[in-house]
Amino acid sequence: MVSTVQNTDVKQKESDHAVVVAVASRAVFEPEAQGGDNVYAEGVAFPLLQALQKVNERLLEENSAESLLFDIVLITTDSQQQQQSSHLISSTKHYGLEVSRFCFSTEEDFIESLLQNNVQLFLSTDRNEVSQTSQKGVLSALLDEYTTSCPSEQLRVLFCGDAVIRPDTNPTPASRQAAQSFSAQLGKMRQRFGMSDSPLSIVLMTSCGGRDSCGGALRTLRSLGISVDEAYCLAGSPRGPILSVLRPHFVLSDCFSGLED
Amino acid sequence: MVKMSLDPVQVMSGQVTELKVAPSSNGDSRGSWEEKEEFDQDHLGLTAKPKPVTGRRARKVEGGVFFPKPENAVTIAVSSRVLFRTEREQKVFEQKGVEEYLRYQIEHENEPFAPGPAFPFVKALEAVNSRLRELYPQSEELFDIVLVTYNHAHVGIRLINTINHHNLFIERFCMTGGSSPIGYLKAWHTNLYLSADADKVREALAEGIAAATMFMPEKLTEVSQSQLRVAFDGDAVLFSDESERIFKAHGLDKFFEHERENEDTLLDHGPLKGFLEALGKLQKKFYAKGHRLDCPIRTFLVTARSAASSGIRALKTLRAWGLEIDEALFLAGAPKGPMLEKIRPHIYFDDQMFHVEGAAEMGTIAAHVPYGIAQKHNAKQNTGVRK
Numbered sequence A: 001m002v003s004t005v006q007n008t009d010v011k012q013k014e015s016d017h018a019v020v021v022a023v024a025s026r027a028v029f030e031p032e033a034q035g036g037d038n039v040y041a042e043g044v045a046f047p048l049l050q051a052l053q054k055v056n057e058r059l060l061e062e063n064s065a066e067s068l069l070f071d072i073v074l075i076t077t078d079s080q081q082q083q084q085s086s087h088l089i090s091s092t093k094h095y096g097l098e099v100s101r102f103c104f105s106t107e108e109d110f111i112e113s114l115l116q117n118n119v120q121l122f123l124s125t126d127r128n129e130v131s132q133t134s135q136k137g138v139l140s141a142l143l144d145e146y147t148t149s150c151p152s153e154q155l156r157v158l159f160c161g162d163a164v165i166r167p168d169t170n171p172t173p174a175s176r177q178a179a180q181s182f183s184a185q186l187g188k189m190r191q192r193f194g195m196s197d198s199p200l201s202i203v204l205m206t207s208c209g210g211r212d213s214c215g216g217a218l219r220t221l222r223s224l225g226i227s228v229d230e231a232y233c234l235a236g237s238p239r240g241p242i243l244s245v246l247r248p249h250f251v252l253s254d255c256f257s258g259l260e261d
Numbered sequence B: 001m002v003k004m005s006l007d008p009v010q011v012m013s014g015q016v017t018e019l020k021v022a023p024s025s026n027g028d029s030r031g032s033w034e035e036k037e038e039f040d041q042d043h044l045g046l047t048a049k050p051k052p053v054t055g056r057r058a059r060k061v062e063g064g065v066f067f068p069k070p071e072n073a074v075t076i077a078v079s080s081r082v083l084f085r086t087e088r089e090q091k092v093f094e095q096k097g098v099e100e101y102l103r104y105q106i107e108h109e110n111e112p113f114a115p116g117p118a119f120p121f122v123k124a125l126e127a128v129n130s131r132l133r134e135l136y137p138q139s140e141e142l143f144d145i146v147l148v149t150y151n152h153a154h155v156g157i158r159l160i161n162t163i164n165h166h167n168l169f170i171e172r173f174c175m176t177g178g179s180s181p182i183g184y185l186k187a188w189h190t191n192l193y194l195s196a197d198a199d200k201v202r203e204a205l206a207e208g209i210a211a212a213t214m215f216m217p218e219k220l221t222e223v224s225q226s227q228l229r230v231a232f233d234g235d236a237v238l239f240s241d242e243s244e245r246i247f248k249a250h251g252l253d254k255f256f257e258h259e260r261e262n263e264d265t266l267l268d269h270g271p272l273k274g275f276l277e278a279l280g281k282l283q284k285k286f287y288a289k290g291h292r293l294d295c296p297i298r299t300f301l302v303t304a305r306s307a308a309s310s311g312i313r314a315l316k317t318l319r320a321w322g323l324e325i326d327e328a329l330f331l332a333g334a335p336k337g338p339m340l341e342k343i344r345p346h347i348y349f350d351d352q353m354f355h356v357e358g359a360a361e362m363g364t365i366a367a368h369v370p371y372g373i374a375q376k377h378n379a380k381q382n383t384g385v386r387k
Helices: A046-062 A080-084 A087-092 A110-116 A127-135 A174-191 A213-221 A240-247 B006-012 B035-044 B087-096 B098-107 B118-137 B152-165 B182-187 B196-205 B242-261 B273-288 B310-320 B337-343 B352-362 B374-381
Strands: A002-008 A020-026 A030-035 A041-043 A070-075 A099-104 A119-126 A138-140 A155-160 A200-206 A230-231 A250-253 B074-078 B143-149 B173-175 B188-197 B209-216 B228-232 B296-301 B327-331 B347-350 B366-368
Touching: A020 A046, A020 A174, A030 A250, A030 B327, A041 A087, A041 B087, A041 B296, A046 A070, A046 A155, A070 A087, A070 A110, A080 A099, A087 A099, A110 A127, A127 A138, A138 A250, A174 A200, A174 A250, A200 A213, A200 A240, A200 B087, A213 A230, A213 B173, A230 A240, A240 B182, B074 B118, B074 B273, B087 B098, B098 B152, B118 B143, B118 B228, B118 B273, B143 B152, B143 B188, B182 B188, B182 B196, B188 B273, B196 B209, B228 B273, B228 B337, B242 B310, B273 B296, B296 B310, B296 B337, B310 B327, B327 B337, B337 B352, B352 B366
Parallel strands: A020 A070, A020 A119, A070 A099, A119 A138, A155 A200, A155 A250, A200 A230, B074 B143, B074 B188, B143 B173, B188 B209, B228 B296, B228 B347, B296 B327, B347 B366
Antiparallel strands: A002 A099, A030 A041, A230 B173, B209 B366
8 A cells, every 4th residue: 555645845856857766765764773853864866866856956956947857755664653743744844854755565566656646766774675676667776774874965976987886686677767767867957057067977887898988977967868977997996995985876877888899 | 849939039038029120019000100290280289170080999908917906016196287188178277266167167078188297108108018018017016097087077077088098098086076186195005196286296205106297398499209308407306405404494515514514324214315215126127128228218317416426425325225217317506407408308307496497498398396495485486387
């Protein structure tokens, strides 16, 4: 059973033009810890939410009638958290998070709730959840330990050019399509800002191939209308040290599989 | 009896590789000496005509390590402004701002940049790598050249096209789009960072990374294609600036006195000691295979110290550190330019702009190490020569 609650504190976005991003509430708030007044403590995805909000803020600064905005939805499958749904909602309001809706569902039908809400990107700390949703054609990315130390004033999205981040899953044509359309939206958003001082930074990284592999990925992204701000070609050097300097909020890899030689 | 497919002469000498310099034995055309004509032309022209990118020669990769682990390799990070000539583009940036600059770069994407001051040095590093791969095909102890630029990724395709055009072996790069590259230098275990930006270089030095600012000389003397030649100043480059401080504060006599009294006390290390050490390790690999006389790496100390007096302390320090420097030139205060013109290093490191400029005037590519007490005096001597 899926139920959706609107956040009355936040203006709802135009569903046709907004980019719906669903985040697992488990990632946004610490389910165990509680501050006073039944307010949850901040979770690992907190800086991510703040960064998404920052992008919206700046988009509206550029154009107060802007409709290409992030539409943030919190998804809860955890039955315990569902019982405390009022805490979830009050915590969200307490922090002034720009969450439009809360979706509560069971683990079986949460994918249904994603599709119902026209979710274009699903983010979670749960590897299984991400794998499942990805198989069903919803663009998904895993939030990991790096996420918590990401900046909150700039959204940093990493495109992995040689799709090695998740070698176990083979993206379906549907998820590749989802990846491309989300990326194109992101590219459009990026165009609203200048070269410097952008609240959104699009980063490309290729892990294994040499420079031509990275050059190819740059061209592919350009053909999708995405201009990349930063590019890193690792050619086999370890990812960890570079990622910890890069600090992307999340990583997308489905755009490229099947497109490279 | 074992049937050998080797030439009996080679078997007797115990070596399979040839001693003379030849195109690299791993089958690819990279590092072939036919390129010599191509980039000599680029050197002589100050405003190189942009050439369209021709079909890139295929790079076959056979034998030898091509993607060494950063901690095993000697990582040299170069910025785009020192590897290539980008003055025209710099002007667009300064006069018209970043958006116009990036538009210009994309418009000229298929025009490769001309070689910059670090280009001959990088070519020489590749020549050494070819020899190392022949002798030690499984080893990761090689030079690894990484392009580290705070350029925007919009310039990426042009940079890749340029690397392809010049057939450079640079497979790793970092385009940070404006943020500081220092974190990436550390992540890549950088042994030496070369940039046109003195602030970035100072930042790197402060983090313990050997770094220097490079300038394009007006004329360029020809340098060796087969042997990497690196020259270092002594004080505040290989050694700390402690002696220079004495000289600046108390004059030459006090300096000599101090050096004599402390002859047996080791000098403290300077920012480029580690890089000399890394070069020494690679040299030993050539010596181990009987290539001492034709070692493709040669190091030089070019110091204002005097052989008979203050130089002794420098030599003792080097010896105590276990560092062999091939040639030590004690100039006793004489100008360095003419000596460097004879040595023809691919790069010369000095902490004083006065010497860097003097070297450049005579066609030597010199790099400034902004370290130590001499920096406070730079303002008077710096004529702002920056090509």
